[in-house]
Amino acid sequence: MQTIFTHETDRQGIAVLSWNDIGAPVNSLAQTAVSAFAAAMETLLDDESVRGIVLTSGKADFVVGANLKEIQTMPQDATTLLSFVMSLHRVLRRMELAGKPVVAALNGTALGGGMEVALACHYRIAADNPKARFGFPEVNLGLLPGGGGTQRLARMLGVQAAMPWLLQATQVGTQEAQAAGLIDEVVAATDLIARAKQWLLENPAANVQPWDKKGFRLPGGDVQSAKIAQVFMGAEAMLRKKTMGNYPAPQRILQALYEGCQLPLDQALQVEARYFVELLLSDQSTAMIRTFFVALQDANKLKNRPQEAEKKRFRKIGVLGAGMMGAGIAYSSAMSGMQVVLLDTSQTAAEKGKDYSAGLLNKRVARKKMTAEKATAVLAAIHPTTDFNDLSGCELVIEAVFEDRNIKADVTAKAEAVLGAEAIFASNTSTLPITGLAQASQRPQQFIGLHFFSPVDKMPLVEVILGEQTSDHTLAWALDYVQQLKKTPVTVNDSRGFYTSRVFRTYVLEGMALLQEGVEPALIENAGRMAGMPVGPLALSDEVSLELMDRIASQTRRDLGDAYISHPADSVVQTMVHTLGRIGKKSAQGFYDYPDAETLADNKDARKLLWPGLEAHYPPVQQQPDVDSVKQRLLYAQAVEALHCYAEGVITNAYEMDIGSVLGWGFAAHTGGVISFIETIEGAAAFVQQADRLAERCGGRFRLPEKVRAMIAEGRSFYS
Numbered sequence: 001m002q003t004i005f006t007h008e009t010d011r012q013g014i015a016v017l018s019w020n021d022i023g024a025p026v027n028s029l030a031q032t033a034v035s036a037f038a039a040a041m042e043t044l045l046d047d048e049s050v051r052g053i054v055l056t057s058g059k060a061d062f063v064v065g066a067n068l069k070e071i072q073t074m075p076q077d078a079t080t081l082l083s084f085v086m087s088l089h090r091v092l093r094r095m096e097l098a099g100k101p102v103v104a105a106l107n108g109t110a111l112g113g114g115m116e117v118a119l120a121c122h123y124r125i126a127a128d129n130p131k132a133r134f135g136f137p138e139v140n141l142g143l144l145p146g147g148g149g150t151q152r153l154a155r156m157l158g159v160q161a162a163m164p165w166l167l168q169a170t171q172v173g174t175q176e177a178q179a180a181g182l183i184d185e186v187v188a189a190t191d192l193i194a195r196a197k198q199w200l201l202e203n204p205a206a207n208v209q210p211w212d213k214k215g216f217r218l219p220g221g222d223v224q225s226a227k228i229a230q231v232f233m234g235a236e237a238m239l240r241k242k243t244m245g246n247y248p249a250p251q252r253i254l255q256a257l258y259e260g261c262q263l264p265l266d267q268a269l270q271v272e273a274r275y276f277v278e279l280l281l282s283d284q285s286t287a288m289i290r291t292f293f294v295a296l297q298d299a300n301k302l303k304n305r306p307q308e309a310e311k312k313r314f315r316k317i318g319v320l321g322a323g324m325m326g327a328g329i330a331y332s333s334a335m336s337g338m339q340v341v342l343l344d345t346s347q348t349a350a351e352k353g354k355d356y357s358a359g360l361l362n363k364r365v366a367r368k369k370m371t372a373e374k375a376t377a378v379l380a381a382i383h384p385t386t387d388f389n390d391l392s393g394c395e396l397v398i399e400a401v402f403e404d405r406n407i408k409a410d411v412t413a414k415a416e417a418v419l420g421a422e423a424i425f426a427s428n429t430s431t432l433p434i435t436g437l438a439q440a441s442q443r444p445q446q447f448i449g450l451h452f453f454s455p456v457d458k459m460p461l462v463e464v465i466l467g468e469q470t471s472d473h474t475l476a477w478a479l480d481y482v483q484q485l486k487k488t489p490v491t492v493n494d495s496r497g498f499y500t501s502r503v504f505r506t507y508v509l510e511g512m513a514l515l516q517e518g519v520e521p522a523l524i525e526n527a528g529r530m531a532g533m534p535v536g537p538l539a540l541s542d543e544v545s546l547e548l549m550d551r552i553a554s555q556t557r558r559d560l561g562d563a564y565i566s567h568p569a570d571s572v573v574q575t576m577v578h579t580l581g582r583i584g585k586k587s588a589q590g591f592y593d594y595p596d597a598e599t600l601a602d603n604k605d606a607r608k609l610l611w612p613g614l615e616a617h618y619p620p621v622q623q624q625p626d627v628d629s630v631k632q633r634l635l636y637a638q639a640v641e642a643l644h645c646y647a648e649g650v651i652t653n654a655y656e657m658d659i660g661s662v663l664g665w666g667f668a669a670h671t672g673g674v675i676s677f678i679e680t681i682e683g684a685a686a687f688v689q690q691a692d693r694l695a696e697r698c699g700g701r702f703r704l705p706e707k708v709r710a711m712i713a714e715g716r717s718f719y720s
Contacts, residue, residue, distance in 0.1 A: 119153065638674060
């Protein structure tokens with residue numbers, strides 16, 4: 001077994017225990033690490049010459065938390081998992097109760113289980129490391145902190161103060177962690193170990209945790225007090241409003257707090273451990289860990305990048321079109337250390353695109369997330385222009401002009417005329433096939449699609465689209481660029497609408513199909529949000545613009561001719577746009593009425609309201625469907641279309657399908673993504689049966705591709 005822990009004891013009896021798992025890139029609470037931690041700690045606690053212990057890390061970070069990949073390979077039974085969790089509790093309690101003070105010397109990030117280990121130490125000192133983060137991200141994976149986090153944090157800060165950390169997965173830097181009470185001191189990195197030793201020498205009797213002292217009371221009040229009882233009631237209500245009941249983990253966190261904080265710590269830890277194991281064994285946690293931990297890490301590390309091409313770091317890029325998308329791409333690129341040529345048809349338009357970055361940078365400075373000097377440097381990296389010759393020296397050019405083939409062809413030719421031989425060209429189209437756009441290129445092997453999402457500065461996903469002739473070298477460099485932006489890529493093959501746009505539209509179209517059938521608009525909207533979507537389908541249609549949807553549908557009909565398959569929502573879009581002139585939010589009139597500037601000036605809380613006139617054009621039927629059936633249609637419409645993309649080879653990696661669905665168009669995150677919804681949450685066989693019923697009742701858009709039907713019948717997994 002490789003050595004994970006080493007220690008040195010100085011003449012004054014202070015031992016420095018260093019955690020450095022040389023067999024792994026980071027320190028985690030793997031089984032071998034927990035066992036080695038127990039053995040190392042026991043050795044020092046039993047050594048009479050040791051007066052105090054400094055626990056630190058030999059890696060850049062302290063401990064990043066549980067080893068979830070390993071946990072998923074362990075026997076998935078409650079007894080095995082509970083035994084492992086309790087083994088961690090035993091070593092932490094042994095450390096707390098042994099009578100020797102222990103200081104956590106946090107040189108870097110301590111998240112989840114790493115922060116729980118730190119809380120079990122008698123004092124916490126952090127290095128002033130701007131990259132370090134502290135907090136409890138477990139709820140984002142369908143879990144709760146299982147190493148004592150719910151119990152020690154509440155006993156340190158009080159129940160009310162602990163809740164946001166646990167329920168919102170709050171992560172902060174060193175200064176904020178100290179201000180909140182998670183960390184006791186912040187010192188220069190070079191002074192970390194010396195200061196930890198000094199504290200131990202100055203506080204030899206500080207070897208008992210507050211909660212182990214006689215007469216301990218929870219800060220802020222006991223859970224049975226009227227004040228804290230109201231806190232729990234408020235948290236329950238807010239939780240229901242935010243999660244729509246789709247996430248068990250936050251509910252279990254509240255239960256662990258409420259039940260555990262009425263018990264002595266050792267019993268409270270058992271309560272927490274049981275809830276942790278319950279969640280760990282749930283289908284939801286399985287799906288969320290797979291997507292938001294395993295798959296997201298693999299995607300961000302470019303696991304599927306072609307390895308033949310040399311790694312590329314971009315220094316200078318060009319962006320054609322300074323509208324909202326182009327300006328956002330320019331900003332994100334400049335923030336990532338690139339020089340950016342931002343080109344438009346007029347200098348005024350180009351300057352306006354640069355002004356967009358200025359506005360975002362000013363906000364960062366005002367919020368103290370960036371210095372004024374840094375903001376000035378980033379803004380100076382953006383060069384607004386109308387001259388294509390300024391693109392000389394660019395290693396990548398991204399066009400973000402109107403969705404018009406002729407315009408895109410024109411700027412492609414003009415840009416390529418001045419680009420170097422190795423430069424690659426990308427189109428930020430959301431619908432037009434890349435292979436067709438590449439026909440305007442003199443080097444289609446170096447042509448690729450990079451589909452960003454709006455607003456670019458906030459949306460984490462980029463859809464990388466391969467044309468028929470796109471080379472592996474071009475794909476590799478495109479992925480390198482996305483990684484340099486610190487965004488997450490998914491790679492898809494060419495098709496109309498690609499993957500994200502193609503599947504996303506089924507959600508809004510199904511909402512309109514339900515409206516046409518006489519389903520109450522409020523029921524449609526509420527069911528969408530209850531299903532886990534960020535907003536209802538009608539509101540989302542307004543956001544996207546009904547006019548744009550009409551234009552895309554018209555172009556698609558012209559392109560496909562007799563092959564075009566109509567959707568029940570087509571007539572709704574045409575009625576809204578051409579008959580009623582209600583084109584969406586940008587005109588303040590769509591499925592909703594939107595407050596005008598004057599109204600907002602008088603009442604900043606004024607909100608959009610469903611247009612009362614909808615009832616006249618789409619009269620509600622007397623017998624309304626139940627909420628669950630509406631939720632099912634909205635989710636199944638997306639899932640079935642995703643399976644058609646899979647069957648057609650548009651996207652064939654289940655991990656990327658899940659990531660793309662959640663990060664790209666907001667598919668219900670609690671399911672882990674569209675494929676996890678099908679296979680893990682619903683169960684593939686049950687999904688086929690339900691889809692068949694919907695196809696019989698609602699039409700062919702719910703019919704599954706035969707390739708997928710056969711695959712599921714054979715018991716094969718999308719993740720195999």
